[in-house]
Amino acid sequence: MQQNAVPIKTILFIMSTVLILMSATISALNNYEKYSYETTTINVADNWVKVYSDSISQGNSWSKKVEEGASQGFDCEIKKGDPHPYCIMLNWITPSEFQGLNLSLYKYMTIHGTYDSPSMNDFLRVSLRQFDLGYTQMNKVHTYKYNLIEIQRKNFKDEIRIDLSDLSVPFWWMSMMKGQKVDSFVAINNVPLIEVSTGTHATIGEHKLRISSFDFDREVVPITKVYEYILLVWGCFIFLILMIVSIYFAILLRTKVDNEKNLIQINTALSLRSAELEIFNKTDELTGVLNRAGMQNKMMDCMSQDVLPLTVVMVDLDHFKKINDRYGHQTGDVVLANLGELLNKFIKNDESVSRFGGEEFMILMPNQTFEMVKERIEALRVEIETYDMPIDKPVTASFGVATSIYRIEFKQLIEKADNALYVAKNNGRNCIKHEGD
Numbered sequence: 001m002q003q004n005a006v007p008i009k010t011i012l013f014i015m016s017t018v019l020i021l022m023s024a025t026i027s028a029l030n031n032y033e034k035y036s037y038e039t040t041t042i043n044v045a046d047n048w049v050k051v052y053s054d055s056i057s058q059g060n061s062w063s064k065k066v067e068e069g070a071s072q073g074f075d076c077e078i079k080k081g082d083p084h085p086y087c088i089m090l091n092w093i094t095p096s097e098f099q100g101l102n103l104s105l106y107k108y109m110t111i112h113g114t115y116d117s118p119s120m121n122d123f124l125r126v127s128l129r130q131f132d133l134g135y136t137q138m139n140k141v142h143t144y145k146y147n148l149i150e151i152q153r154k155n156f157k158d159e160i161r162i163d164l165s166d167l168s169v170p171f172w173w174m175s176m177m178k179g180q181k182v183d184s185f186v187a188i189n190n191v192p193l194i195e196v197s198t199g200t201h202a203t204i205g206e207h208k209l210r211i212s213s214f215d216f217d218r219e220v221v222p223i224t225k226v227y228e229y230i231l232l233v234w235g236c237f238i239f240l241i242l243m244i245v246s247i248y249f250a251i252l253l254r255t256k257v258d259n260e261k262n263l264i265q266i267n268t269a270l271s272l273r274s275a276e277l278e279i280f281n282k283t284d285e286l287t288g289v290l291n292r293a294g295m296q297n298k299m300m301d302c303m304s305q306d307v308l309p310l311t312v313v314m315v316d317l318d319h320f321k322k323i324n325d326r327y328g329h330q331t332g333d334v335v336l337a338n339l340g341e342l343l344n345k346f347i348k349n350d351e352s353v354s355r356f357g358g359e360e361f362m363i364l365m366p367n368q369t370f371e372m373v374k375e376r377i378e379a380l381r382v383e384i385e386t387y388d389m390p391i392d393k394p395v396t397a398s399f400g401v402a403t404s405i406y407r408i409e410f411k412q413l414i415e416k417a418d419n420a421l422y423v424a425k426n427n428g429r430n431c432i433k434h435e436g437d
């Protein structure tokens with residue numbers, strides 16, 4: 001798995017939350033109408049219902065109030081006579097006209113009932129009649145403000161739903177009320193009366209109206225509130241996601257920094273350890289000078305860089321076998337270790353020293369001739385002789401030196417130094433011999 005990839009669990013959590021929120025949002029919007037409206041029902045059977053027709057003025061239409069079960073209405077015959085023949089059903093929905101219903105908070109009205117007429121193109125007039133002491137006169141129904149809507153008969157099948165914002169105050173009522181303080185604004189905050197009548201230009205013939213109830217729907221939770229809640233929930237969710245993502249990346253960053261720190265520490269420790277190991281691998285444990293492998297590297301370096309002149313010094317303890325025999329092998333080891341220390345102190349710059357075998361050591365002195373190092377070697381010889389060794393006799397060493405001015409094989413140079421050492425041994429030891437001496 002990629003280290004900076006968002007964990008699959010987090011992705012699943014976010015995706016399932018998005019799905020849940022989406023279905024909740026869709027369901028809230030779909031079911032909004034069902035659950036966010038409160039319905040007030042007015043049963044016509046509880047009302048005082050009055051029916052009449054244009055015959056009360058100059059018309060010939062005829063009407064009769066009809067009660068059928070829970071429904072009431074009229075049987076009416078529209079006849080020619082009045083310029084606008086009509087039949088009317090008045091529903092007094094409150095006992096007192098001073099205390100009409102306040103319908104101003106309601107959004108819809110549903111009429112349950114039926115309407116039959118000679119033509120499907122007939123209309124039905126529905127008016128919520130407002131009682132207002134400013135212009136309404138007692139017992140004069142025509143002074144109740146008409147908040148009117150005309151509905152088509154073909155749309156009225158068992159019930160019809162009316163949007164109350166479609167109500168309007170008709171011009172003819174305003175003209176009729178001329179001289180009174182009336183305005184053309186819909187007012188339904190004190191409605192004692194619902195009037196249902198045949199529409200303008202009702203078709204001549206039989207009209208039958210039956211109404212069982214009026215439902216008024218009021219918005220409990222306005223749709224704007226629903227949008228606000230949805231936005232709030234989505235906002236919180238997006239905020240939560242941003243929080244999770246930022247916390248996740250902060251942790252990731254910290255882990256990465258910690259890992260990098262750990263890695264640096266491990267690398268440093270490993271480098272130190274490998275440096276230690278390298279030194280350990282190339283160092284003679286007893287004497288602390290280079291071992292053969294260590295010296296091999298130095299010689300290779302000189303070869304590859306064509307270092308010239310180059311002096312090789314072979315140092316060999318004199319009569320070391322006797323020291324071992326007389327003082328013991330352990331004391332012999334201490335003598336060897338002391339010599340190693342002296343030799344390590346002796347070398348400088350790019351010089352190096354190694355244990356060549358047993359009690360024999362080799363010093364490599366690049367860019368120097370015998371003449372240049374002669375005095376230093378002599379000083380070393382004296383230092384060994386005078387060094388405070390753990391035996392009661394001075395320890396001495398013989399030196400064989402060889403220098404190459406021209407490029408020759410290392411093997412040859414060492415042989416030459418070894419030959420010189422042999423000469424030194426044969427010359428009574430504790431002395432320095434150069435090749436050719």
Ligand SMILES: Nc1nc2c(ncn2[C@@H]2O[C@H](COP(=O)(O)OP(=O)(O)OP(=O)(O)O)[C@@H](O)[C@H]2O)c(=O)[nH]1
Nearest residue numbers: 316317318319320321322324329330332333358359
């Ligand atoms: N204590 C000790 N002795 C060693 C070690 N390596 C080699 N020797 C001894 O060094 C001695 C070398 O003896 P020889 O080769 O005869 O040389 P020498 O006695 O020094 O005589 P010359 O070189 O001729 O002066 C042997 O007795 C080896 O056992 C070591 O690591 N520790």
